[in-house]
Amino acid sequence: NYFKNYIFERPELSVSKLEIKTSNLDLINQINAILKLSFPINSIKLDINHIQKIINKIDSIETANVRIKDSGVLLVEVIERKPVAIYRENDDLALIDLKGYKINNIFSRSDRKDLPLIVGIEGNYQVKEALEIYQLLSINLNEIRGLIRIGKRRWDIIFKNNKRIKLPEKNPKMSLRNFLSSEKSYLISSNDFSIIDLRFTNKIILRKIIEESTKP
Numbered sequence: 737n738y739f740k741n742y743i744f745e746r747p748e749l750s751v752s753k754l755e756i757k758t759s760n761l762d763l764i765n766q767i768n769a770i771l772k773l774s775f776p777i778n779s780i781k782l783d784i785n786h787i788q789k790i791i792n793k794i795d796s797i798e799t800a801n802v803r804i805k806d807s808g809v810l811l812v813e814v815i816e817r818k819p820v821a822i823y824r825e826n827d828d829l830a831l832i833d834l835k836g837y838k839i840n841n842i843f844s845r846s847d848r849k850d851l852p853l854i855v856g857i858e859g860n861y862q863v864k865e866a867l868e869i870y871q872l873l874s875i876n877l878n879e880i881r882g883l884i885r886i887g888k889r890r891w892d893i894i895f896k897n898n899k900r901i902k903l904p905e906k907n908p909k910m911s912l913r914n915f916l917s918s919e920k921s922y923l924i925s926s927n928d929f930s931i932i933d934l935r936f937t938n939k940i941i942l943r944k945i946i947e948e949s950t951k952p
Contacts, residue, residue, distance in 0.1 A: 750776045751804055756812045760796075767791060767812060779804050787812075796839045820867060822853050823860045824882075834867075836860035856885030865909070869893065872912050876924060890935075899924070902933045915940070 753775050756764045770790060784802050791800040791812060801813045817839045819831035831839040831848065838860075842848060852870045854860060866883050869891060873880060881894045891908055893901040901924075904911050911934045915921060920940055923932055931943035 749779045750808055751779050751782060751810050752776050752808045754810045754812065755805075756814070758814050758816065760816065763794075763796060763814070763816070766794060767814075770794070773810070776808075777810075782810065795837070798833070798837075819848070819851060821863055822848055822851050824853060824855045825857075825860075832860050832863060834863055836863050852880070853882030854885070855882055856888075858888045859883070859885030862891075866891070868909055869903070869912060872909060872916060879924075895924075897927070898930065900931050902931065902935050904935045904937075 754768070754771070754773055756767055758764060771787065782804070784804070787810075788800055788802040791797060791802065791814065796816055798815045798817045800815075803811055805811050817833040817837055819839050820834050821832055822842065822845065823830050823832045823836075823838070829842050829845060829847075831842060831851070832854075833839060845853065852867065854863065854866050859866065862885065869883060870877065870880070873893070876895075879895050879897070881896050884892045884894060886892055886902075890905040891903045893903065895901075901912070901915075915932075915934055923929055923940075923942065928944060929942045930945045931941075933941035933943070935941075
């Protein structure tokens with residue numbers, strides 16, 4: 737018992753506090769709430785690998801590294817996921833990173849107007865391609881409402897005036913690039929068409945807007 741107490745009471749084995757390296761106060765509070773550590777703690781009692789696994793389960797964290805510094809501080813270094821798009825699934829809106837991982841939910845589309853919107857089943861797994869499509873339409877960005885993943889296979893681009901560009905399953909970026917560089921690109925700003933269908937090779941199919949006749 738003497739030896740056991742001697743080991744556990746040695747000051748050089750004492751961990752005095754937790755230091756979390758991030759400027760995100762919400763994340764600091766979240767980590768503190770999950771770990772529920774009371775200091776001082778003997779370092780022998782700390783399971784560093786277990787603590788690291790717990791922190792890595794937080795949605796907004798990409799990787800975490802936990803270690804004890806010589807000064808007796810439990811240091812948590814985190815790399816946070818960077819939001820690149822908003823993903824809508826049913827009625828839920830979530831910020832997602834480039835790999836499609838969810839970071840956290842947001843209440844309204846207007847919370848992050850700076851990020852593109854992606855909708856549709858498994859659309860979050862094709863974030864890189866979606867962003868590249870947005871990039872091709874850089875001059876029309878203010879007019880785009882979002883990209884919809886159709887049947888887990890291809891994209892539709894939805895504009896604010898409800899116009900829709902249907903992209904093919906194969907080589908969607910090439911088809912869009914060819915369309916944008918052609919003399920037909922004016923169709924995007926035309927008010928005569930509701931759908932521009934690019935799903936067929938060397939062919940553009942248009943659906944006209946049918947105006948309701950007004951009664952005299």
